[in-house]
Amino acid sequence: MSRAQSHSESPSTGGGRETAWRRREPLFDYPITLPRGTAYHDLDIEPDASDQEVKWAKHARSERLKGEERELEKKQQAVYGQVEGLREAYRTVQDLHGQGTEVDEALLKEAQGRLRALEKEASKIDPEFRKNRDRVAELEVEIRELNNMALDSPEKRLEYDRSNPPLALLRLADCARLGFLEDLRTTLFLLRKEVTEFLAQRVVDVFHPSDLTRDDFSHDFTANRILDDRKRS
Secondary structure: OOHHHHHHHOOOOOOOOOOHHHHHHHHHHOOOOOOOOOHHHHHOOOOOOOHHHHHHHHHHHHHHHHHHHHHHHHHHHHHHOOOOOHHHHHHHHHHHHOOHHHOOHHHHHHHHHHHHHHHHHHHHHOOOHHHHHHHHHHHHHHHHHHHOOOOOOHHHHHHHHHHOOOHHHHOOOOOOOHHHHOOHHHHHHHHHHHHHHHHHHOOOOOOOOOHHHOOOOHHHOOOOHHHHOHHHO
């Protein structure tokens, strides 16, 4: 019988009113709600993922984003090649915006008008041109944020988890004896032990170079006339 069941079946005290600890007990039956919009959510991994899993997820996401960016840039290049001056028009408007309050408003207005005209030509060639261009800008931001993600090192990750509760509570402590496993001979011994046990469960004969790699000595019995001759007893 579980603890929760024993509480529910025991008689209540205080004229039928439950005690405070009994009222709080059901709270432990509910899982911890994970916050959305975290770095873990973006990488599609759990908060208790290992550091290596974080690296793998980050690399996989980076490759997906870069692949999408390359495909869209190819489509843009095809349009730029057919609409003369479009690339330069974008660069001119960008440079004028960079001047801030010192920009020549008349010059900026003229440059924006020329850009709109060229964009109309580009839309006739590829109706998704503006949408693809905006998406490329978003991908550049996502890739930059991914490269600067706060999960790159254990120290940054711990700081990130603590600043986004309850992530710090969901981390699993690393119990591996890394110093012990740095010895290659020890690692190979443990690996052989795991493989041997796996094969033994499937009744497969395994060669043992020495008695140190086996634990079944039941077939080592050798009859001895003095010790095993029942007629003498």
